[in-house]
Amino acid sequence: MSSIPSPEPEPSTISIFFAGVRSAMASVFFLVLAGTYIGMGALAHDFGFPPWWLALSSILVWAAPAQVILISALGTGASLFEAALAVTLSGIRLFPMVVALLPLLRGPSTRLRDLLLPAHFTSVSMWVESLRLLPGMPQNRRITFCNGLSVGYMGTAVVFGFVGYYLAAGLPVLLAATLLFLTPMSFLISTANNARMMVDRLALGFGLVLGPLLTYLAVGLDLMWTGLIGGTLAYLAHRFREATQ
């Protein structure tokens, strides 16, 4: 406690929460999520999933790559087991993200249950913005702000999922095809953009080749093998390169 009186009164929980929501709307991820989930809505429509199913998946799964994998796997007739395997392999990356985020949120009086929502909300958009914005904020406001930020992003995803779904349902076929192309196109480019290290670029290249190849060869559990073989090859090449340098 400082003896100097605070120059501003402590803001209410509600106002901190909505500061988070506003900050979500003003960030670049608003546009990214809108585009991604318009594409996802078209994809869900194309594979015959109801729009409410997509909305619920955005709330429960809350990871665009996992949702694309789930929709396309189930939509192309993969078994429940194969879809779950592919989703869990794509979800491993959430583990270190939660680990990195928690020290920013946890204070001396933080209870475990206060961290349940932020842990569930952890996704690329929220994680990048939280790591950028939270350090400049008093510790006791961070969880509320982070929840507001996440609700802003999640709301954006849900709303634009519906927009994409009904656009795909109502547009002429060529425009619907263009909308449907948004998912692979935007994931290809954003994955390439995130792949700053050689290991990630190699994994991207291996995956692009192995995915269709294993499908063409009718290999069982092709998604899982694409991830494990492509990712491990990229990782080994990276280790080999480091060892020889």
Next chain:
Amino acid sequence: MNAALADLWPYLVLILAGYLPNEVWRVLGLALARGLNEDSQIVVWSRAVATALLAGVVAKLILFANGALTTVPLSVRAGAAVVGFLAFVLLKRSVFAGVIVGEAALLIGGYLFAR
């Protein structure tokens, strides 16, 4: 399978194949939140696996298209993805430019060569 169960089935699948296998990693992160950084080897490997898997799905969505996208020939779909990617590389790694150029290429190619 009775009608009510048939209606609920997609939501059960969502929980079993989507929610639980994804959420388990967040819960683990919450439970074991210490001593793991971005550069640790297991993190590098798991990111590579996730990247390769997602890339595989992307390539499959382009090459083995479904629904409305099947009206656009395979060569146009693959060509548009390449053109979009090149635009991304050439235009200062702008994600926006890459996606817009790729989409425009698909639209124009699809218009010219629609089946």
